[in-house]
Amino acid sequence: MAWAALHAERPDTSLVRQDARHLRGVMLMSGPAGGLARLTYQVNPLLPCASPGLDGHWVARLTDLLPALEAAARRDRAQVSLISAPVAAFVAARGDLALEAVVGRLGGTPGAADPLAQPRLLAQLQARFHPTLLPALGAWIAERLDALVEVWHSRPRRAALRPRVRDLAVSGQLAALLNLLDDPQARRSDEHEVQRAAGDLGRLDAMLARLAAGGPARAERARRLGQEVAAGIGLSALAMLLVIAALG
């Protein structure tokens, strides 16, 4: 502020104050979309992405990111997190609010994150900045297929999705892959169905408990029914002999 006040060519202290507030907010923001790394990219618009996985590639704009990631995936498909913290901070700093929201869903730790977060970010980047096929990135996603389809509760649905997702992933159509996995209506339906199945399971358990505890009631019912059966047999015998006597 003091520096801004001393320079006559930049007299608008309110604008500088607003910028400072925004940058402070960015630095204090938790998760991959905030922090010091994000702030570094935010205040240095020409700074290239400093992710160690992108060695040899100069990535200063978002349009350059996906080819670099594609090359990294082709080189080492086994790496756990293709979108490292510097890449996430870079995307959050260079992208708009929508991309920042997608980066925010990546989560701080790999285990706690939404399994679809990385494919979602890659699909968004592909759709907006690099609309060509990305087979190496697709293969990287296909290696994590089991974790991706686990967002679905229905196991038959998982089994049906698995080959289709694998085909789309290997062909590099990330957006189509995401549409298949991240269909909100189908996932709501899946959630609704699993809740209904849990309810059905509870009802079946209650029915089994009733059957298990119904022994005395069945014994009493059997006693009454058995006595009626005995009386019925006796009455039938009497009626039959009376008819025979009447006819004979």
Add this chain to the structure above:
Amino acid sequence: MAKSPGAKSRPAAAPRATADPGRSNALMWMQGLACGSLVAMLPPTALLLGVLLGPALVALYLDRQSGKPIARSVLLCTLAASVKPVRRLWAAGHGAAASIALATDAAVVGTAWAAAAAGWLLAELAPVVVRVVLEMLSRSHAARVRAVRAALAEQWGLDPTNQPPT
């Protein structure tokens, strides 16, 4: 003065509560009257039936269950076995000598009393057989429910460790 509905219904409920014992007594009187009439008007038949239905009468006395289910079964079976001797009595002229002859015939009495025993056995065994059938049906139903439950748990990956009640 107007009466409340409760006050009106209360006097009517009291005789209804005592109606069952009264009806039971009336039934008892009617049965006694029928037996007395039988003895007075048809003494040979009454004698024969008295001998043949002896076990049934004992069962009626001994059975303390509601509705006398064992005695009912014994009585019906014994009555079924008594049809032929009574018919023979009437065919023989319905005389006292014929009645005594039949009542002392070991085959006739044995058949009637064996029928009484069969009635008793039937009344004892039928609940056991029905119980076995009901248990089998229940187990079969439980097995079907358990299979449906397992399929549901498998389809949705729900609580594989939580076992259903057996």
